[in-house]
Each structure stands twice: as structure tokens, then as C-alpha cells.
Amino acid sequence: MENNLFLEVCGVSKIFPGIRALDKVSFDIREGEVHAICGENGAGKSTLINVLAGNYRPDEGYLKIKGDRVAFANQSEAIEAGIAVVYQERSLVGNLSVEENIFADKEPLNRFGFIDGKELSRRTKEACQKIKLDLNPKMLIQDVSPADQQMVEIAKAMTTDCKLIVFDEPTAALTDRETKVLFELIQEFKSKKISVIYISHRLEEIFEISDRVSVLKDGKYIGTKNTVDTNMDQLIQMMIGRDLVIDAYKPYYTDKVALKVENLCGARFENINFEAYEGEILGFSGLAGAGRTETFRAIVGADRLYSGEITVYGKKVKIHNTTEAIQCGIGYLPEDRKEEGLFLEQSIASNIISGNMNAAEKNGFLSDKMEFEVAEKYREILNIATPDVKKLVGELSGGNQQKVVFAKWLLVNPKILIVDEPTKGVDVGSKSEIYRIMRKLAKKGTCVIAISSDLPEILQISDRVIVMHAGHISGECKRSEMNEEAIMRYSSGLA
Known part of the structure; x- marks a missing residue:
């Protein structure tokens, strides 16, 4: 094993009634790298995320962190192992505040064992400042725009002592300015030897931000490429097993x-x-x-x-x-x-x-x-x-x-x-x-x-x-x- 490997996925399978969502998937994540994962819908990306996050247990195979075999019974165990996930479908609670969402189950307590409101607000402001997010910590999440909710998800993940952070379609709700901030954060993670798994259907982002890219198709691992050694056409061919046909533009509008x-x-x-x-x-x-x-x-x-x-x-x-x-x-x-x-x-x-x-x-x-x-x-x-x-x-x-x-x-x-x-x-x-x-x-x-x-x-x-x-x-x-x-x-x- 290379000394700089953080995570190894070893022959992992996950089976649901009527479908094999993951089929003996194996690949690795290096320390401090941005590793993109691509694939069509139904390729197994979401199932893989849930295995890494401790939401699913593999039916076959296992994970290794720093060479040691691990098995997560729940999300808390995955977080303790240093894995944080920013989900595509936001997991925030609408009738709770920004600060209550970011520090859910890890609120700072005073000497009497009650939540320290001032410290909670201070930490929330600090977490938001890191990602250039200007929000009132007391604001209800339901009153926050979808783009800012996505940034709150990122702030929430960053409050854990993560060694690997998984981003699932993180820019789907973000503006170009917010995407730029996210990419700057990812570069900071790399400099601190924090690994990143980056999942996106926006292939141009993958070529901008990733070091390596792995492809899944129908639950199977297809292969891994150094990003600099591949191109968009090759990735699409790996993902869909055929060349992508783009219809020529033709207008059909009338004057009605x-x-x-x-x-x-x-x-x-x-x-x-x-x-x-x-x-x-x-x-x-x-x-x-x-x-x-x-x-x-x-x-x-x-x-x-x-x-x-x-x-x-x-x-x-x-x-x-x-x-x-x-x-x-x-x-x-x-x-x-x-x-x-x-x-x-x-x-x-x-x-x-x-x-x-x-x-x-x-x-x-x-x-x-x-x-x-x-x-x-x-x-x-x-x-x-x-x-x-x-x-x-x-x-x-x-x-x-x-x-x-x-x-x-x-x-x-x-x-x-x-x-x-x-x-x-x-x-x-x-x-x-x-x-x-x-x-x-x-x-x-x-x-x-x-x-x-x-x-x-x-x-x-x-x-x-x-x-x-x-x-x-x-x-x-x-x-x-x-x-x-x-x-x-x-x-x-x-x-």
C-alpha cells in the first residue's frame, strides 16, 4: 500500500431488492487529492456516498482508512473516522436557525450544561466567515435562499474534524461567485492534506478542480484516470459506453x-x-x-x-x-x-x-x-x-x-x-x-x-x-x- 493513501474501497457491493446498486467496487483516495467520481444516474454514486457516510453497510467488501479496515454502523462513526459529506439533497431543518443546523448535536455548552448561546453564535459567524457567507446565525433556514442553504451545508461539514470531505453536486444551487469560493476552499483543503471526493455532472468543473477521476457505470467500477491525461469525450465514453449524440440546432417556433x-x-x-x-x-x-x-x-x-x-x-x-x-x-x-x-x-x-x-x-x-x-x-x-x-x-x-x-x-x-x-x-x-x-x-x-x-x-x-x-x-x-x-x-x- 502507498503511504499516502487515506481511503481504500475494497470490493464493495450493496444489494437492494431487484438491483445490485454497487458491484464489487474498488478504488482508492490519496491524502490531499481531489478525486472526482462520474457516472450516469443509477451508476451507484449515491449508494457509494451512503456507504462512506455510514448510512449503509456493504453487503460485500469493506473500507480501509490509513490501511486499517473499518466498518461504520452509523453516521457518527464515519464522522469520528474523519469523513464528512455535503449532500446534493440538503439535510437541513427548515424551522431551525442557521446556527442550530450548523452545530446540530455539537452545540457548545456552558458550565451548567446548557447551550451557550453567545458561543454558538460566535462559532457560527466564524464558520460562515471561512466560506464568505454573510448570514444572521439566528435566521431560520426556511428563510434562507437555496444557494445559501448549500453554503450552510458546507459550513456544517467543515465544523467536524474531517480528513475526507465528500461533495455531492455541490454547485447545483450556487452562483458563479459562490462556486469560486467553494473551489478556493477545496484548494485550502488540499494544502492541509484533507482529501476531497467531488461528484458532479458538470464535467467542466471536474477538469478544473480534480486530480484524478473515477467512473462508475451500472454499479460497477469502470476505471480511474489522471485528469490531465484524459478529456471530456473519453470520460463520456466511459460513463455511457457510447459516443454522445448532440442534435444540431433547428428552430420550430412560429409567429403565434x-x-x-x-x-x-x-x-x-x-x-x-x-x-x-x-x-x-x-x-x-x-x-x-x-x-x-x-x-x-x-x-x-x-x-x-x-x-x-x-x-x-x-x-x-x-x-x-x-x-x-x-x-x-x-x-x-x-x-x-x-x-x-x-x-x-x-x-x-x-x-x-x-x-x-x-x-x-x-x-x-x-x-x-x-x-x-x-x-x-x-x-x-x-x-x-x-x-x-x-x-x-x-x-x-x-x-x-x-x-x-x-x-x-x-x-x-x-x-x-x-x-x-x-x-x-x-x-x-x-x-x-x-x-x-x-x-x-x-x-x-x-x-x-x-x-x-x-x-x-x-x-x-x-x-x-x-x-x-x-x-x-x-x-x-x-x-x-x-x-x-x-x-x-x-x-x-x-x-
């Missing part, structure tokens, strides 16, 4: 206005005016907090609209809730799939048909057989990684959950489909599939509005881009005018 909004005002936006066309993919870009999500939540009736008018295919409409939005022909795929897009304790099939129960009716009654046939059809279309559509949707990986939400709206077949972060947490192969589905919808005449923080995504899929800054529309780019610099200038309010 599908959606028109005039002078919309709400809690986080004002004076919003735009038109979206039949068959168009209209991108909405902007930094976190710009008001994009809030604008469209108000349009579909999920949040209160203070004033303004909404017109759908020439007809003025009043929408008070999402059911009325559907009746007007508007579908909405939310950013937070767990809280708003899925029924986690129900099956994949039940979730897919939940927006259009008629699709599974026979002679006026809901048919289990029809439900499963419909779900199976969309499982194949979107390549949802599951052996059975009767499986609980809460047991799927994040990316596969996103595909289920997408399947639900494909079944509804709305005239206008609003998708908020459509490929958040989705692997590179599935992204390509989802883009293709969006193009097929546009070809059929559906107006698709895509809200995305991923600039390469916006540039690839959009016929036109509208950019928001501080609750206002700050700019618009036609396809011929679209580039990262122009969008970033509008996003920053500089143009």
Missing part, C-alpha cells in the same frame, strides 16, 4: 404568441413584460435571487401575483393555483422536485400519471394495468434507471426523480411547459435525452420556457434568452446574439 405577460408584479419581481411563441424554447437566465423562479411560480398560481395580466393564446386568464394553470394549458416542472414535484411515498407509476389520471382509466375506472403500461412507456422514453415502475419514487437517485417529474408533464402534454432547472442533478447522457425531448415538444408546437442557471445549457437549447437581474428583465438575446459574456453582463445588471 402562446404566452404574453404584461406588467407582472409580485414579491420578488416587478414590471415583467414578455411574449413566448408557439414552438419556441425560450430560455430564462440570471443569477440566484434574480426573480426568475418567483415570476413563473406566480404565473402558474403557486405564489401570489400582485398585479399584471396573463394572456394564453390570445385569451386573458386569471390563474389562482396550479390546477387552474393546467386547465389553461400551462404545465410547471418545479426546481425543487422533492418538495413540490413528487409524492415520495408513492410509486413511480403513480407519480407519472398523477397529472393526467385519465391516461390510466378504463371504462371510467383507474386501471392498475394501464397505469403500469403508461409508466413503463415513459420509463423507456426517458431511460429511468429502475427495474420496476412499482418502486417508490423516493428510492430513486436525484436525476432519475427529475426524469419522473418530466414524464408526468409529458403525459399531461400542455400547450406551454415551464421547466425550472430541467437537468439539475441529471447526468450528461440523460441531459442529451431531455434536450431531445424538449426539441420534440417544440416541434409539436409546445411553447417551452426553460429557467436555468447553467449557461452552456441555456446557450445550447434556447431559441431566445431573456435575462433577469434584481427582479427586473435586464436584457434579451436572439439566437444569433447569444454568448456567455452578453448573458453575464445582463445577469450582473451591467448592460
